[in-house]
Amino acid sequence: MMRINEPAEAWKYVRGFENLSLCDWPGLHSCIIFLGGCNLRCPTCHNGQLAWDMHTLPIIEPPRIKAYLRDRAGWLDGVTVTGGEPTTVPGLAGLLFEIRQSGLPVKLDTNGMRPDMVRELLSLGLVDVFAVDVKGPFAKYPALTGHAVSEIAARANLERIFGLAAARPEAFYFRTTQVPGLTEDDLATARGYLPPDFTLTIQKYVPPHTHVPPRRTQENAQPNHEERRPVGNVVN
Numbered sequence: 001m002m003r004i005n006e007p008a009e010a011w012k013y014v015r016g017f018e019n020l021s022l023c024d025w026p027g028l029h030s031c032i033i034f035l036g037g038c039n040l041r042c043p044t045c046h047n048g049q050l051a052w053d054m055h056t057l058p059i060i061e062p063p064r065i066k067a068y069l070r071d072r073a074g075w076l077d078g079v080t081v082t083g084g085e086p087t088t089v090p091g092l093a094g095l096l097f098e099i100r101q102s103g104l105p106v107k108l109d110t111n112g113m114r115p116d117m118v119r120e121l122l123s124l125g126l127v128d129v130f131a132v133d134v135k136g137p138f139a140k141y142p143a144l145t146g147h148a149v150s151e152i153a154a155r156a157n158l159e160r161i162f163g164l165a166a167a168r169p170e171a172f173y174f175r176t177t178q179v180p181g182l183t184e185d186d187l188a189t190a191r192g193y194l195p196p197d198f199t200l201t202i203q204k205y206v207p208p209h210t211h212v213p214p215r216r217t218q219e220n221a222q223p224n225h226e227e228r229r230p231v232g233n234v235v236n
């Protein structure tokens, strides 16, 4: 059973913060909290340092973030919690509980490989919206995730997520980053997995080591952690 009274450990995983994003949560002004650690090894990952080597990044002191949320809650519309993979963080529920003390809605980005955690967070009312990556056809998950996930596991985990989404459609949306090797047929296959009435947002992949930030268009207006990095530990 998830415990929500031990957030201290989770705050140690906060290794990035973005004060304001106008595109991460469509239609909302949100800030972004980046949590270190990930259960996958996607070769296309843009956040390798955060995902696999977070201890090389500084901890952001919780009081600074809490004060920011408290002081800006009047005009900020929400908080995005991303990674890495947030569902791998010990004490995540407690951290989300503390974030919610600000009164702001929470969006959580996830690769969908820990459906039990998603179900619990949903049932506890700690997350308003889950943005779930569907990385491609189940058969390509081993290649897409650095062989961290088998085809069978990808299918089992995402089908459980899809079941949750079918029951709570307002709480989920799905997206795919068109990384190298994913064809139009692959995107159609991934789209076909979704429950009825869901759409799959396709995001263009921007290769790492690009010094010019990707230009946001309507098509790629919802960056996921395959292209978004904690650009700085900015808290005023």
Ligand code: SF4
Pocket (backbone or CB within 6 Å): 038, 039, 040, 041, 042, 044, 045, 046, 047, 048, 051, 083, 084, 085, 111, 225, 226
């Ligand atoms: S792309 Fe996302 S899921 Fe894949 S390794 Fe990077 S942080 Fe983890």
